[in-house]
Amino acid sequence: MIELLASRYTYVLMFVLLGIGIYMVIASENLVKKLIGVNLFQTAIFLFFVSMAYIDADGASAPIVPHHGEPGEVMVASPLPQVIVLTAIVVGIALTAVGLALIIRIYSEYGTLREDTLREVRADE
Amino acid sequence: MNSSLVDLLPPLLIVAPILAATLPIALGLRFDRTGWSVAAITTTGLFAAAGYLASVVHAGGRVTHTLGGYPRTYGIQLVADQFSILVVLLVTGVATGVLAYTRRGGPRGNTFYTAYLLLVGGLLGISLTGDVFNLFVFLEISSLATYALVSSGDGPESAVAALKYLVLGTVAASMYLIGVAFVFMATGTLNMVELAEAIPNAERQTLIQAGFAFIVVGFATKVAQWPLHTWQPSAYEQAPDGATPLIAALVSTASAYAFGRLIVTVFEVDYLASMPRAASIVLTVGCVSVLAGTVLAVIQREVKRMLAYSSVSQFGLVITAYGVVIAGGSETAFTGAAIHLVGHGILKAGLFLSAAIVATSYGARTVDEYAGLAKRRPVVAGAMAVLLFALVGVPPAVGFVGKWYIALGAVEAELWPVAAVIFLSTMLTLAYAARLLEKMYFTPAAGAASARGHGPGTVATDGGEQSDGSRSSSEPRSDGGDENGDEGREGLASDDGAVETPLAAGVSYDPTGGPGRDGSGRSPDPVSSGMVAVVVVAAIVAVALGFAGGTFADFLEPFLTEVFN
Secondary structure (H helix, E strand, C coil), X not given: CHXXXXXXXXXXXXXXXXXXXXXXXXXXXXXXXXXXXXXXHHHHHHXXXXXXXXXXXXXXXXXXXXXXXCCCCCCECCHHHHHHHHHHHXXXXXXXXXXXXXXXXXXXXXXXXXXXXXXXXHHHC | CCHHHHHCHHHHHHHHHHHHCHHHHHHHCCCCCCHHHHHHHHHHHHHHHHHHHHHHHHHHCCEXXXXXHCCCCCCCEEEXXXXXXXXXXXXXXXXXXXXXXXXXXXXXXXXHHXXXXXXXXXXXXXXXXXXXXXXXXXXXXXXXXXXXXXHCCCCCHHHHHHHHHHHHHHHHHHHHHHHHHHHHXXXXXXXXXXXXXXXXXXCCHHHHHHHHHHHHHHHHHHCCCCCCXXXXXXXXXXXXXXXXXHHHHHHHHHHHHHHHHHHHHHHCHHHHHHCCCHHHHHHHHHHHHHHHHHHHHHCCCEHHHHHHHHHHHHHHHHHHHHHHXXXXXXXXXXHHHHHHHHHHHHHHHHHHHHHHHHHHHHCCCECHHHCCHHHHCHHHHHHHHHHHHHHHCXXXXXXXXXXXHXXXXXXXXXXXXXXXXXXXXXXXXXXXXXXHHHHHHHCCHHHHHHHHCCCCCCCCCCHHHHHCCCCCCHHHHHHHHHHHHHHHHHHCHHHCCCCCCHHHHHHXXXXXXXXXXXXXXXXXXXXXHHHHXXXXXXXXXXXXXXXXXXXXXXXXXXXXXXXXX
16 A cells, blocks of 8 residues: 555545546535636646656656767656646646636626635525 | 558648638638538548548448547546537537528638637547546537637627626636546546556545536536526527527537536446446426426427427436436447437538528517518428428437337336326427427418518518517617618618518518528528528438438447446
8 A cells, every 4th residue: 555655646646636536526505616616626647747758768858859878778768658748738727718708707797716606696586 | 541540630620720710810811711622621621630530430330539649547538439429410510500601691701710620629629539637628629619619609698698698618628627636646647548548447436426426416406407508598589590500409418418428438428337327317307497497498489499499408418318327338329319319410510500581581589579570481381391390209210219229229228207207208399399389380470570560661660679679779779670671771771771571571572481582682592592491401311310210229339338338
């Protein structure tokens, strides 16, 4: 167990972050916090991708093209997951922007960011 | 044409709408209302290109394009085969058809058409990609465009619906991404064909099983399966009338296609059949959604909500078919799923377009307000009746063919409870379809006219407000009121400001209805002939495709023999 924590701590961290993120989405009444929860959830996945590229190649260096040493001798982390994470980050930013824009519109229409108040306001109308 | 040029068609189909999506905004700086023309030209071109690509695929098998020439182990491949080209044809066809409505029916803003084209590009990307991570990116592109389209509806409710959809949709797509991460960890590749070879030989099978579990949850949300469907009815209801047909017909359809693609091409049927409980989980999700969606549809008052819940159950059928494919290796059920995907897309587009026309002309949004529609708008009511019967599965319409193949597959695989659910769902579909048909054809609008007697000209008796408490009352008043306000100026000039029960108000007009009923011609009829024509075309296509059911199966045959050998 201790060994697992020492060597694979990023995986444990990923599941902790996934849990916190999904809990925020479900439990928080504040719309902005919900969106932060979604972001945390996504970030955990980015962490997962990056750490899986590194762990299998212990001591590997970053996959930057002009590295020193003989080709084939230097251990390099897999660049593919890193490219994936870059793309996923861009997607995540776009989603956050759209989500925040919607929240601004909701706030200007209903004057609240809390979901329970929002429910009451909409029920009253 | 020479083959290298045909290879360019798949990337062109994706890139063209996304590039064209920038044009309405750019041209909007100088000209007003260029959006519709840009969208019309683009989608028509895409439909033609898709048709040509389909003929090439039919004649010579799949067309692949490797982006940038990178090897497929880590590059991205676009693949057009028999299954994906069906979805491409559906996406481009429906996108072109819905424009016939939005020309007059709106929304008219340039940004609306930007989101429209972006959505089409994303959906075509989902259909054509051969890479599981690329699929995630296109899922998100189409989702983003959908959130924008939903939130462009009138009133603040649409923003709430869009945000709900955004949170659920993003978590769902992230679930899919976790699944991809697990599978990638076990195999080291993202290409669908490479994955199909690598998955059965992977050392750590637990990773792949966990990955499939996450992917199932992600797509169950994207396809709106019970109990993860909650985003869908409010999103469909609050989206502008012109956007709902596009969203309802295509967005979940593309996700369901992607799920089917992952099942048959990436994980492969034999492998999933040996995976413990995979078949039973997919079957259970599908069957429960069929029943829950139908029951929820029966109890709805709003027509758009009813149709949305009906989508839950119809996609439940498709997922059930996938379950049958996994459990029994049934080619028949897969053919049924493909036909039902296309058929349901056309039917829902037609039904939501009819609902939009009725809402535009009378502000009628609840089932009760549809009373007497058959007299007022016989063509729209007739087309709607055909589409509803097709949805129920009355032969020879396309809804029947899809359900028939799925049920046949379930019987062949000897999954009797599943077959029972499919037949039961047809009965239950009849329950809500018949409710609407009864209102349109057998309940006279005079019944509504007596309701009008409660306070003619003085009280705003908008039926939508009284009968449905779940909806914000300001919203139906604003859109219903606008339409009725227009008619009020035409027909009841003295009754200014009175908002009648829509069809009851209509009775006091010239009974011929239709264009120019007031004779003054001051304001144009809100319903153009193009809007009616597209609904009629949808109804005709739904019946014609039913006759062509066997052709569908023949068209898919090469794909099926490749996948199920």
